[in-house]
Amino acid sequence: MCIAGGHFVRLLHFLEEKMNLLASFINIFNPAAFVASLPGAVAQGIIWGIMAVGVYITYRILDIADLTVDGSLGTGGAVLVLCVTSGMNIYLALLLAFIAGCLAGLATGIFHTCFGIPPILAGILTQLSLYSINLRILGGKANVALSVDRYDLLVTLRYIPKTILICSIFAVVIIAVLYWFFGTEVGHSLRATGSNRNMARANGINTNVNSIIALVLSNGLVALAGGLLSQYQGFADVNMGRGAIVIGLAAVIIGEVIFGKIFRNFALKLLAAVLGGVIYYIAITFVLRLGLNSNDLKLFTAIVVALFLGVPFWKSMAASRKIRKPDEKTTGGAENA
Amino acid sequence: MLEIKGVYKTFNRGTINEKRALSDLNLHLNEGDFVTVIGGNGAGKSTMLNVIAGVFPVDCGQIIIDGQDLTKLSEHKRAKHLGRVFQDPMTGTAADMQIVENLALASRRGKHRTLMPGVRSKEKNIYREMLQSLDLGLETRLTSKVGLLSGGQRQAITLLMATLKKPKLLLLDEHTAALDPKTAHKVLELTEEIVAKDKLTTIMITHNMKDAISIGNRLIMMNDGHIIYDVSGEEKKKLTTADLLEKFKTTSGGELDNDRMLLSND
Ligand SMILES: Nc1ncnc2c1ncn2[C@@H]1O[C@H](COP(=O)(O)OP(=O)(O)O)[C@@H](O)[C@H]1O
Ligand SMILES: [Mg+2]
Numbered sequence: 015m016c017i018a019g020g021h022f023v024r025l026l027h028f029l030e031e032k033m034n035l036l037a038s039f040i041n042i043f044n045p046a047a048f049v050a051s052l053p054g055a056v057a058q059g060i061i062w063g064i065m066a067v068g069v070y071i072t073y074r075i076l077d078i079a080d081l082t083v084d085g086s087l088g089t090g091g092a093v094l095v096l097c098v099t100s101g102m103n104i105y106l107a108l109l110l111a112f113i114a115g116c117l118a119g120l121a122t123g124i125f126h127t128c129f130g131i132p133p134i135l136a137g138i139l140t141q142l143s144l145y146s147i148n149l150r151i152l153g154g155k156a157n158v159a160l161s162v163d164r165y166d167l168l169v170t171l172r173y174i175p176k177t178i179l180i181c182s183i184f185a186v187v188i189i190a191v192l193y194w195f196f197g198t199e200v201g202h203s204l205r206a207t208g209s210n211r212n213m214a215r216a217n218g219i220n221t222n223v224n225s226i227i228a229l230v231l232s233n234g235l236v237a238l239a240g241g242l243l244s245q246y247q248g249f250a251d252v253n254m255g256r257g258a259i260v261i262g263l264a265a266v267i268i269g270e271v272i273f274g275k276i277f278r279n280f281a282l283k284l285l286a287a288v289l290g291g292v293i294y295y296i297a298i299t300f301v302l303r304l305g306l307n308s309n310d311l312k313l314f315t316a317i318v319v320a321l322f323l324g325v326p327f328w329k330s331m332a333a334s335r336k337i338r339k340p341d342e343k344t345t346g347g348a349e350n351a
Numbered sequence: 352m353l354e355i356k357g358v359y360k361t362f363n364r365g366t367i368n369e370k371r372a373l374s375d376l377n378l379h380l381n382e383g384d385f386v387t388v389i390g391g392n393g394a395g396k397s398t399m400l401n402v403i404a405g406v407f408p409v410d411c412g413q414i415i416i417d418g419q420d421l422t423k424l425s426e427h428k429r430a431k432h433l434g435r436v437f438q439d440p441m442t443g444t445a446a447d448m449q450i451v452e453n454l455a456l457a458s459r460r461g462k463h464r465t466l467m468p469g470v471r472s473k474e475k476n477i478y479r480e481m482l483q484s485l486d487l488g489l490e491t492r493l494t495s496k497v498g499l500l501s502g503g504q505r506q507a508i509t510l511l512m513a514t515l516k517k518p519k520l521l522l523l524d525e526h527t528a529a530l531d532p533k534t535a536h537k538v539l540e541l542t543e544e545i546v547a548k549d550k551l552t553t554i555m556i557t558h559n560m561k562d563a564i565s566i567g568n569r570l571i572m573m574n575d576g577h578i579i580y581d582v583s584g585e586e587k588k589k590l591t592t593a594d595l596l597e598k599f600k601t602t603s604g605g606e607l608d609n610d611r612m613l614l615s616n617d
Contacts, residue, residue, distance in 0.1 A: 197468060199467055202464075213444060214445070216443070220427045
C-alpha cells in the first residue's frame, strides 16, 4: 500500500514536470513573432533553394551524393567577400564566386575520374582541402564581415523584401537556363550518364567528361548560393558550409515529397527544390520558435532527412512483401497436398 | 571487315580468382557476315563481344575494324562503329528518359554532341514511323519513360537504337534470352529483318542451337576462350543439332556442359 502510494506520488511529479514543460513551450511560442520572422525564412530559404538546385544536379541527375558542396558553399561566400571588400562590382564578384565553385567541382571530378576515387570520398577530399583554401581566401581569419553600410550589396537581411525579389529572379533565371541546357544534346547525354552509364558509353557518350561537367555545374551553383548567403548574413565564415549537403538534400526531398505528384516538368522539378528550401527554412523557424535549442538544429535536420530518405525505402519493402504473400500461400498449398 | 588477332584476356590476374577468359582468340569477318556464336557457359562469348566493344582492355592482341586498329580506343569512341544489344533488357536503355529521348541519343552515336536541342521535332515523326513498324503499340507512347516498358519492348527499342545509325558491326549478346518465348521470337524476327534490310555485319550469341543453325551465314563454336569450330555457307545449312553436339565432344574432348543449351536443342 505504502509502496503503491510512493509510485503514485512520483507519477504525479512526473506529470507535473511535463505539464510545466508544455506550458513553457506555449509561453515561448509567440505566433506574432513567428509570422514576423517568416519573410527572413523565405529569403534564406530561396538562397538555400538555389543551393539545392545544385545538389539536384548531382544527387538526382548524375545519381551521386557529392559532399564537395560543404566546402564550395563557403568558397563562394569567401570569394564574394574578398572581391567586394577589394572594391569589385557585385555582379562580377558573384560570377567569380560561381567560377570558384566550378573549380572545386572540377577537382572532385578529377579525383573521381582520373584517380578512380569513389565519388563520395572524392567529394570529402575536396571538401577538406577547401577548408584550408577558404581560410586562405579569408586571409587566415575564420570570419570576415561584409557590411551593407560600406558596400553596395544585392541582398541583405536589412532589406528582406528586396532580397526575396532578387533571389527569386536569380532562382528563375537559373532554372530557365538549366531547363534549356538539359534539353540540349549535351544535356541529354548528361541525363543518360546518370541514368545508365553502360547505355551511355554504348552510345558513344564519354561518361567521365559528363560526370565532371555535372560536378562543375553543381558546385558553381552552390558557390553562387554561398555568395548570396554571405551578403545576406553580412559575413563569410569558414564553417558556413558545414552540413550544407544535408540541407540541400532536405530541400530536394521535401520538394519532391510535397510537389512530386503535380510537378512533372523538369523546370517545375527544379522549382520544387527551391520551394523545398523555403519550406525547410519555415519549418526550422517554427521549431526554433517552439524552443528548440539552435545548437540542436543540425541534429534535428539530420534526423528529418534520414526519415524522409527512409520513407521510400520502407514503402518499397512493404510493397515487395505484399507481392510475396500469394506465392507463399501457393507453395504452402502444394506442400499440404 | 573485323579482324581479331591473337587476343588474350585474363580477369583478376594474380589472385586466386584468376581466370583466363580469352586465349589466343582469332576471328576474321567479311563485310555482311551474320555469325551466330554458341558455346558453354563461361566459354568467353560475352568477353569476346566486350573486348570488341572496349568494355575492358585486352592483355595482348589486336582488334581491327575496316583497317583501323581499335585496340587502344576507349569504349565510347569505339561506339561510333558498333551497335550493341545486351542480354539484360535493362542495360541497353536509359530508364529515366523518354522513348524518343533514348532514340535521339542513339541517333547521335559517334557524332559530336552540341548545344542544339536533344530531340528535334522532325525527328519525332521518323521515330514514330519506326516504332509503328515494331507493331508493339509504342508509336503512341513516344514520351513515356522507358522504365515503364516491358523487357521485350525495351529490347526491341534497344535493337532500334543499335541500328538507327547504321553500325559497321552489330553485337548481340543473347539478346532474347531474358524474354518469354513469344516475345523472344518476335525480337528475333525483327533482328533478322533489320540485319537483312541494312545488310549489317552481325555477331549474335545464342544458346538456342536451332536458331544458331537457321539464322545467319556462318556459325562459330567457342570453348575455353577460343574458337573451336567455324562453319559457313552450304555446310552450315546442312548442320543438325546432333552434329553440333558431336562436334563439341570431339573438338573439346568433353560434353557440352551447358544444360541450358542442351535444353533448347528442341
Ligand atoms: N568482368 C569480369 N570479371 C571477372 N571475371 C569475368 C568477368 N567477365 C567474365 N568473367 C569470367 O570469364 C569467363 C568467361 O565469361 P563470359 O565471356 O561471360 O562467358 P560466356 O558469355 O561464354 O558464358 C567466365 O569464367 C567468367 O566468370
Ligand atoms: Mg555470356
